[in-house]
Amino acid sequence: MKPLRRTRPGRGRAAWAGVVVVVLLAMLVAAAGCATIPTHGPVGKSDPVAPRNNSVNINFQQVPPPPGATPREIIEGFINAGTGVADGFQVARQYLDPGLANTWKADARTLVYKNAFSIESSAGANSYQVKFEVQSEVDNAGILTAAAGNSVESIGFSLVKVDGQWRISRVPDGIMLKSPDFATLYSAYTLYFYDPTFQYGVPDVRWLAGRASTTVTGIVRAMLNGPAPYLKGAVASAFPDGISLVRDSVPVNDGVAQVDLTAQPLLGATVKQRQQMNAQLLVTLQKNLNTVTSVTLRADTRGVDLGNTGDEAPSLVIDNQVPATQVALRKNELVTFDGATASPIARMPSVAKLNPMGPAMSYDGKHFAFGSTDGSHVYAVTPGADPVEAVTGRNLTQPSFSPGGWAWTASGDGSGTVVAFDARKAGPDLPTAVLNVPWLAGRTVTALRISRDGSRALVVSSAGGTSTVQLAGILRSGDVPKELATPITLPSTGNPTLGVWVDGTSVAVMRPSTDEPVTIQVLDLKREPVALTPLKGVQWISAGSGDRNIRAQTSQDTYGLVGNAWGVLSKDLVQASFAG
Numbered sequence: 001m002k003p004l005r006r007t008r009p010g011r012g013r014a015a016w017a018g019v020v021v022v023v024l025l026a027m028l029v030a031a032a033g034c035a036t037i038p039t040h041g042p043v044g045k046s047d048p049v050a051p052r053n054n055s056v057n058i059n060f061q062q063v064p065p066p067p068g069a070t071p072r073e074i075i076e077g078f079i080n081a082g083t084g085v086a087d088g089f090q091v092a093r094q095y096l097d098p099g100l101a102n103t104w105k106a107d108a109r110t111l112v113y114k115n116a117f118s119i120e121s122s123a124g125a126n127s128y129q130v131k132f133e134v135q136s137e138v139d140n141a142g143i144l145t146a147a148a149g150n151s152v153e154s155i156g157f158s159l160v161k162v163d164g165q166w167r168i169s170r171v172p173d174g175i176m177l178k179s180p181d182f183a184t185l186y187s188a189y190t191l192y193f194y195d196p197t198f199q200y201g202v203p204d205v206r207w208l209a210g211r212a213s214t215t216v217t218g219i220v221r222a223m224l225n226g227p228a229p230y231l232k233g234a235v236a237s238a239f240p241d242g243i244s245l246v247r248d249s250v251p252v253n254d255g256v257a258q259v260d261l262t263a264q265p266l267l268g269a270t271v272k273q274r275q276q277m278n279a280q281l282l283v284t285l286q287k288n289l290n291t292v293t294s295v296t297l298r299a300d301t302r303g304v305d306l307g308n309t310g311d312e313a314p315s316l317v318i319d320n321q322v323p324a325t326q327v328a329l330r331k332n333e334l335v336t337f338d339g340a341t342a343s344p345i346a347r348m349p350s351v352a353k354l355n356p357m358g359p360a361m362s363y364d365g366k367h368f369a370f371g372s373t374d375g376s377h378v379y380a381v382t383p384g385a386d387p388v389e390a391v392t393g394r395n396l397t398q399p400s401f402s403p404g405g406w407a408w409t410a411s412g413d414g415s416g417t418v419v420a421f422d423a424r425k426a427g428p429d430l431p432t433a434v435l436n437v438p439w440l441a442g443r444t445v446t447a448l449r450i451s452r453d454g455s456r457a458l459v460v461s462s463a464g465g466t467s468t469v470q471l472a473g474i475l476r477s478g479d480v481p482k483e484l485a486t487p488i489t490l491p492s493t494g495n496p497t498l499g500v501w502v503d504g505t506s507v508a509v510m511r512p513s514t515d516e517p518v519t520i521q522v523l524d525l526k527r528e529p530v531a532l533t534p535l536k537g538v539q540w541i542s543a544g545s546g547d548r549n550i551r552a553q554t555s556q557d558t559y560g561l562v563g564n565a566w567g568v569l570s571k572d573l574v575q576a577s578f579a580g
Contacts, residue, residue, distance in 0.1 A: 063081070082176050109139050127158045128159075143228050155176070189219055193280070200452075202227075205526055216285065223280070224244055243265035257281075257295050261297060261298065263302070327359045376394065378390050378393075390426070394412065395413055400580060404479065406433075412446060420432070472486070492523060493521065506547065508522050518534060538553065
């Protein structure tokens with residue numbers, strides 16, 4: 001795929017191949033089995049950590065090993081004692097021999113399994129293999145990864161006799177929880193890191209266990225350890241590497257969280273950096289808990305200078321709001337749609353001869369882009385100027401704008417090529433960046449959408465007839481995109497090909513059809529997927545701010561959610577799209 005920098009208003013059949021969703025952890029799989037999740041009907045509002053000062057019920061009865069227990073009973077008892085968050089897994093350690101009890105790390109990982117497990121004898125004296133049908137896994141940083149369908153993991157146990165009683169002498173670090181217990185013990189919390197411009201807050205969902213009294217400490221510790229792997233290099237933290245809590249506790253008194261940090265990194269930071277630390281931590285705690293109103297940072301136990309009142313660092317923009325106006329096609333020309341009326345765009349040149357598809361609009365409403373019906377071109381256009389042929393290629397996806405004004409498209413030819421161009425400078429010397437993405441090689445990309453904080457890409461692609469929805473951090477050099485990080489995968493069904501961002505942690509995806517009912521899925525990093533009411537003949541999807549602003553479009557009509565059903569919002573518009 002070759003980026004071009006010349007103006008050819010009459011050439012080409014642009015391209016658009018799809019649109020879509022990716023990122024992960026829709027790990028939401030983890031909450032299955034605790035509460036009933038709707039599989040049909042409009043998206044409802046639910047707080048996965050409701051109430052936000054969630055006091056987790058962790059009063060599971062802990063049963064010590066009974067005298068004379070068999071090896072299988074000891075293994076079963078140890079696994080069941082994985083619910084012992086309240087006592088620091090002291091009962092679970094009673095199932096281990098003394099040496100292992102002192103070294104075993106319960107928090108190394110949490111394996112979440114479905115249904116029952118099986119215990120089988122294995123080679124070696126007093127050795128066993130325990131097989132689990134895995135639902136998800138949470139690492140020691142609270143990052144949840146959903147397992148592929150029908151995933152099974154086998155864990156080895158060895159036992160010895162201690163004072164005549166069987167005890168476990170070998171087992172990997174970590175605990176095993178069945179999914180209903182996981183849903184009770186764990187809650188999803190959202191950390192916020194800065195985008196590279198230090199303007200937007202980029203969400204990073206973590207799953208933590210414990211009572212409300214320990215949640216603040218867990219959140220702070222996770223933030224100090226930095227972003228999840230798929231976001232490293234794409235986001236920034238105000239907290240320097242190596243900084244840590246002086247003590248394993250963050251007390252909250254009268255709404256004030258007292259955070260005692262290692263002195264040297266904190267004292268070595270500038271006042272502005274400390275203000276940014278304070279702002280980052282405060283927004284994270286307030287978005288997750290209703291018990292924190294302010295943060296006090298201390299170097300060990302000494303107060304630090306945070307500048308004068310009124311001179312604080314600006315607050316992070318959380319869930320960047322999308323303007324209500326959409327761009328759409330009507331009679332093959334670009335128009336805007338305010339939810340009630342479609343209007344021509346002042347000074348916009350005619351684009352009908354370019355056979356436009358998949359229109360996109362910048363957040364300030366000043367710049368536009370679109371593909372051609374044959375998928376071979378993407379154009380940039382600004383009112384008062386001729387369209388610029390920005391990218392040529394094969395099966396190019398609908399362009400997508402970042403808040404900074406760069407527009408993105410991906411090749412659907414299996415090359416793994418992604419192109420971004422600065423639509424603010426459309427002209428003969430259009431700034432362009434070509435990214436070769438190894439994990440997309442051999443895959444057909446049908447959608448690529450940039451998040452509203454500009455730091456993540458939603459990618460929908462397929463290989464071997466199976467679609468995958470993924471989220472990847474965007475690495476930059478200054479303002480110029482350079483790389484897409486190794487992604488996380490969001491579990492989805494129905495082989496979607498189109499996707500859009502709904503808010504900071506959720507996306508909506510679907511597979512279009514001209515005559516069959518289409519189900520739009522909302523995939524959220526903090527809860528299980530939700531399926532909206534099926535609607536016949538949906539060919540396009542868009543989303544404003546929040547799941548109540550999802551739009552489904554057939555060949556003639558645009559629908560929005562009205563109560564528990566879809567209602568027609570407009571007619572005779574094609575592929576209406578919100579900014580982004």
